[in-house]
Amino acid sequence: MHDIDHDWMDEVRKNNSDVKIVPRILFDGWEVQASVQFLQNDAWMNRCASDLINLLTRTQFDGAVVELWASVMIQTGGEAVELLIEMLRAWGDAFHKKDLQLIVPVGPPLNPENRPTGMFTPGHFFALSEKVDYVQDFFGCSATYSLSYTQIMTYDYTSKDMLGVAPYDWVDHSIAAVLDRLPEVAGQLMVGLNYYGYEYSGRSIEAVNFDKYLEKLKKDGNKLEWDSKAKEHFVNTGSISIELKLALIFRSSKIYYPSLTSIEMRLNAARKHGVGAAIWDFGQGLNYFTQLL
Structure with missing residues (x-):
């Protein structure tokens, strides 16, 4: 200890x-x-x-x-x-x-x-x-x-x-x-x-603390939404791009935070x-x- x-x-x-x-x-x-x-x-x-x-x-x-x-x-x-x-x-x-x-x-x-x-x-x-x-x-x-x-x-x-x-x-x-x-x-x-929260992007999940959450929330175009099924708020951060050998793959990204x-x-x-x-x-x-x- x-x-x-x-x-x-x-x-x-x-x-x-x-x-x-x-x-x-x-x-x-x-x-x-x-x-x-x-x-x-x-x-x-x-x-x-x-x-x-x-x-x-x-x-x-x-x-x-x-x-x-x-x-x-x-x-x-x-x-x-x-x-x-x-x-x-x-x-x-x-x-x-x-x-x-x-x-x-x-x-x-x-x-x-x-x-x-x-x-x-x-x-x-x-x-x-x-x-x-x-x-x-x-x-x-x-x-x-x-x-x-x-x-x-x-x-x-x-x-x-x-x-x-x-x-x-x-x-x-x-x-x-x-x-x-x-x-x-x-x-x-x-x-x-x-x-704490989680950011979901494709199959990737990353823990999110208040700093990152507020940073994402303040970005233009991002808004707080309500998931009526989970009964949690989330920020839809749009799409992220993942570069592969010959292509870019776009996946939706969300942050769920209390x-x-x-x-x-x-x-x-x-x-x-x-x-x-x-x-x-x-x-x-x-x-x-x-x-x-």
Whole structure:
């Protein structure tokens, strides 16, 4: 862990004592065998959890966002899911005993056709949200959950067509698919919202932050339009030319980028289902997006 700005953390907490500051913990570059061996070895998992908790406590963080679910599910085709759930439940218990939050992002539950991906199911959510023990508080005994929050990556929409970054119906159906008949644990779920955009040109897709978006929007002839199907705004930037050996190929280009309208619609969907919201790449958004939070 590097570049911890404790002065900034103190200033944030001074302005709002309820704010929790939780860093992302990434498990990148692991081979399949290493991931499975880690999940099968209680000593390794316990040592990792202990070291992580000590680090978070020492550096004055309030918990962590542990990114492990999606990579393990993809690597193992879901075969290691029981081991993964067992590990995260154990970690959640260890975190809660130290008054730390454990947040786990998971892959999208539905594909672009709104069919289950198997990446995250109601059964998985129930196992991670189940009440596992009781903690003493001022009012007596109250239940605690395996995880503080599970966050579904509803900004990770993949389609060969230019249908937006996270089409509204897909986001709404994804929330409903995870909750299924589990409304009592809706408070443990967060829907992912993107503050970045994508530029689609032919088969090419490129991430777009606010600088590039504003640059394209200000160009003559470019105008903001509404995609009624995706329920997102986009800028039709016309055509781009790709030079091949003996010819130029022209392809249409669009930039989908969040707007107050698209963000508010997704926040309203979260409210309707009783879930929270998690913003991905907050710094890539426009400053006035915070008006909705």
